[in-house]
Amino acid sequence: MTVFTRRTxxxxxxxxxxxxxxxxxxxxxxxxxxxxxxxxxxxDDNGWTYGHWVGAQALEEEFGDQIEITFVESVPExxxxxxxxRELAQQGNKIIFATSFGFGDYVIKVAREFPDVIFEHxxxxxxxxxxxxxxxxxxxxxxxxxxxxxxxxxxxxxGYIGSFPIPEVVMGINxxxxxxxxxxxxxxxxxxxxxxxxxxxxxxDAARALIDQGADIIAQHTDGPAALQVAEERGIVGGFGQGAxxxxxxxNSHLSAIIDxxxxxxxxxxxxxxxxxxxxxxxxxxxxxxxxxxxxxxxxIPAEVVAAAEEVKQGIVDGTLHxxxxxxxxxxxxxRVPAGQTIDDAGLWAMDWYVEGVKA
Numbered sequence: 001m002t003v004f005t006r007r008t009x010x011x012x013x014x015x016x017x018x019x020x021x022x023x024x025x026x027x028x029x030x031x032x033x034x035x036x037x038x039x040x041x042x043x044d045d046n047g048w049t050y051g052h053w054v055g056a057q058a059l060e061e062e063f064g065d066q067i068e069i070t071f072v073e074s075v076p077e078x079x080x081x082x083x084x085x086r087e088l089a090q091q092g093n094k095i096i097f098a099t100s101f102g103f104g105d106y107v108i109k110v111a112r113e114f115p116d117v118i119f120e121h122x123x124x125x126x127x128x129x130x131x132x133x134x135x136x137x138x139x140x141x142x143x144x145x146x147x148x149x150x151x152x153x154x155x156x157x158x159g160y161i162g163s164f165p166i167p168e169v170v171m172g173i174n175x176x177x178x179x180x181x182x183x184x185x186x187x188x189x190x191x192x193x194x195x196x197x198x199x200x201x202x203x204x205d206a207a208r209a210l211i212d213q214g215a216d217i218i219a220q221h222t223d224g225p226a227a228l229q230v231a232e233e234r235g236i237v238g239g240f241g242q243g244a245x246x247x248x249x250x251x252n253s254h255l256s257a258i259i260d261x262x263x264x265x266x267x268x269x270x271x272x273x274x275x276x277x278x279x280x281x282x283x284x285x286x287x288x289x290x291x292x293x294x295x296x297x298x299x300x301i302p303a304e305v306v307a308a309a310e311e312v313k314q315g316i317v318d319g320t321l322h323x324x325x326x327x328x329x330x331x332x333x334x335x336r337v338p339a340g341q342t343i344d345d346a347g348l349w350a351m352d353w354y355v356e357g358v359k360a
Contacts, residue, residue: 001057003072033270033274035056035068035069036069036093037069037096037099038072038075038096039071039073040075040076040077040100040223042073045198046224046244046246046249047225047242047244048198048223050243051244051261052122054263055262055263056069058262062270063270070088075103079106085110086114089114094118095117095273096119096120097120097266098119098124099122100123101124102164103121117130118132120134121134122262123168127281128280131280132269132279132281132283133283135282135283136260136285136292137285137287138168138260139172139175139348140286140287140292141258141294142172142173142219142323143179145255145258146175146178146179146180148240148297150183150187151183151305152217152238152255153184154216155214155216156187157215158190158218158219159189159192159219160218160220161210161220161222162193162194162221162222163193163195163196163222163223164197165352167352169221170352170354171324172221173358173360174324174351175324177354177355180357188357190215190359191354191360192206192210199222200226204230207226211231211236217239218230220240221242223243228241228249228250228253228254232249232250232252232253237253237255238252239253239255240255240256240257240258241256241258241259242258243258243259244257245257245259245296254298255297255298255301256295256297256298257295259293259294260291260293262291264290265291286316287317297309324343325340325341325342330355331353331356331359331360333356336353
């Protein structure tokens with residue numbers, strides 16, 4: 001596997017590789033299937049990008065020398081993304097996985113120029129004939145984490161570090177808060193948005209500020225363990241890993257984690273491309289399919305609290321529990337979901353409001 005940082009990729013582009021002119025690229029069937037990954041963070045972020053790195057490694061284990069992978073790290077959600085996508089396509093990659101929400105417009109633009117290249121956009125919503133989307137139902141995991149938080153918080157105040165106020169992040173905050181308040185109606189969740197997926201310094205500063213405001217549990221939708229390390233230093237109840245098990249960084253404070261398992265999707269896509277059966281589609285599995293995995297529970301958590309979290313998880317698996325079942329009131333006092341009804345997938349992807357208890 002070839003691994004590039006953004007800086008390396010840009011240096012190669014600036015050096016003027018002998019690349020073909022922009023246009024469609026035919027895949028040579030007599031060689032390995034070339035696969036590119038474009039990532040917003042480094043593979044050692046121990047969270048989101050690390051999860052995709054694990055998925056890429058699983059592809060190599062599954063297909064061996066039938067494939068050739070280029071894994072580009074730390075690509076910002078801006079024009080540099082477009083450049084990296086185009087260079088990967090020009091270099092003959094038949095499949096390109098773009099693994100961050102903000103890559104979406106650039107994926108669509110470059111895909112038009114390379115109709116013979118298949119693009120898969122993680123957490124995206126825009127599709128075309130050669131662009132598919134895939135995601136995981138992280139909000140299901142947030143409901144399990146929220147259940148833990150509702151039982152364990154002593155101050156009734158939880159801090160939540162978000163990246164961007166997009167539906168994926170908002171629905172996670174809401175699922176977490178609904179689950180926590182179902183256990184303890186006095187819970188409030190203070191949200192800080194960082195406008196970044198991976199910035200350890202900002203994540204640490206946000207965690208300190210939230211703890212100073214009374215939070216004794218920190219949740220996050222950012223990619224690294226910095227907030228958990230602050231929780232460990234400050235000796236609060238704890239926090240939750242995002243995208244991967246982060247317990248090595250905060251053995252006392254790491255309560256559990258939402259672990260992303262991308263390998264099955266990546267293997268399915270490669271098999272479909274090799275068989276000539278790939279079609280543009282949207283994939284959005286969750287806990288039941290094993291794409292969202294609940295990490296080990298910290299041994300300090302009481303058995304009855306673990307049992308409550310497991311009950312929520314099992315309810316999601318067997319379909320008896322939906323994290324967004326009404327009545328649901330937003331944080332302005334407006335009823336959003338009547339009793340007994342649930343929010344469908346379209347409603348989740350349009351979510352731009354917060355539930356009661358969220359301070360954002």
